[in-house]
Amino acid sequence: MPTVLVNTWATKLGTACEDAGIDMPPRLSHFLAQVTHESGGFRWMVEIWGPTPAQIRYEGRLDLENTEPGDGFRYRGRGPMMLTGRGNFRNVG
Structure with a gap:
């Protein structure tokens, strides 16, 4: 992922994960895979x-x-x- 997208989304996704209780590595990897797929790599x-x-x-x-x-x-x-x-x-x- 381009650095500009990482900087844009890292904090927002971190907050979303905290709010949703996504705190285990398998859940985090599934969540990140889903949002990356749905958004076309955040494009x-x-x-x-x-x-x-x-x-x-x-x-x-x-x-x-x-x-x-x-x-x-x-x-x-x-x-x-x-x-x-x-x-x-x-x-x-």
Whole structure:
């Protein structure tokens, strides 16, 4: 990872790990692998929208609380974990 990205994310990820109780090496390695994968190596903080067939299925998903037309795109993945869905945005925001 480029140094600029390490400097940008090291403290934020450290805080997130502390807050979530990610304090064991296996948990830390799984968490870092997941956020690195989801964000394309911390290059993207907004989901690249095709839309793909999978992304089209975000529309109207009640488990994500996407109840309004356009919610699939509006609440597409954001952040290193690519959080999706109206309900998740509300809960985390």
